Amino acid sequence: MTTAAGLPAWMRRIADAATGAWAAQAGQWPTPDDSARESAVLMLFGETDGRPDVLLIERAAGLRSHAGQAAFPGGGAEPDDGGPVGTALRECAEETGVDPTGVEVIATLPPLWLSVSNYSVTPVLAWWREPCEVRVADPAEVASVHRVPVSELTDPAHRLQVRYPSGYTGPAFRASGLLIWGFTAGVLSTLFDAAGIAEPWDRTLVEPMPTGPGLIREGRGGS
Template structure:
């Protein structure tokens, strides 16, 4: 039996259609377009049999990577020449990274393309429903350290939310899930989507924590 989508996910999809790109980030792609494009998968799935909790798929990047080592991110990556579009890229990368069967995913919507100016990257989050959950495992250990199926109940718990600060002056929303820090682009998107879905609870934005030095790069 295919699990039913939660009402809040339908609410989120409806609101995505009317929410402008600048709601998510002040960095938008230049008129001539980003130098590179990527798609990341925001996959929501059932966590229990009674539908009271759900989960969002995340990955912990390998600790030996040259950039963003050990950081938590959505599965996804650059659009390759063989990809039809950013949705295709997100699904392909999720399969390569954690073994996700693309036929188990119902693609629901996309967030407007956002921009990472320091990398000249245009990134499109792809929101999907995991209608046929199955076991996942990290693919190449040189890229993915672990698979994280983050409970939505933990993501919205105010005790797990705070503002992270970086020596370069950056500050933004962050989460602690299963002992891992979620920050940066991933945390920013999660925070905005939880707000749009009507799930977010009031949390202490004045609670500041410094970003660990090993995550500066």
């Protein structure tokens, strides 16, 4: 793992939040029980032409769980992974073609429970020091790969909430023509709040939970 030294100022704020204020805010999330399957996701932040971004995938429509949703690269743990960092890096490489040697892990965050699929998900925060071309490396699991600008995610005009059938509402983002909601949006929203880079936004803008693909392109139904 690396320290905040040598990181851009914006990334230092995110790194500091992940190792400080994040833990307090993440404590509001449900904690996994012993039956949950271990998994990890890679929260990979980088820059494109000096513009901060984060790597997200659109999960394939044929998957059994979370089909079509926007997500961080990641998945279930394997015996040879050696822990959450190994899982996150392996899954990211398998799904998007990212070269792990160009990735610097900053922090392993407390595991969060994804109740709908009973996964214990460990977010691994990383800095993309040496970016490479990304692609759909595993079409069976990934429909598309996106480097989403952080500026779009923090723009109040791109924020809203999604209402679930239970009545619960959670944060969502419209960025790069995509709708990001659910677990991924919740993690990003919590991290941006903790880092102090979120801007005030209209929480009265609420849409029903998408019933089709989870990552909705503009002009494609479900929102």
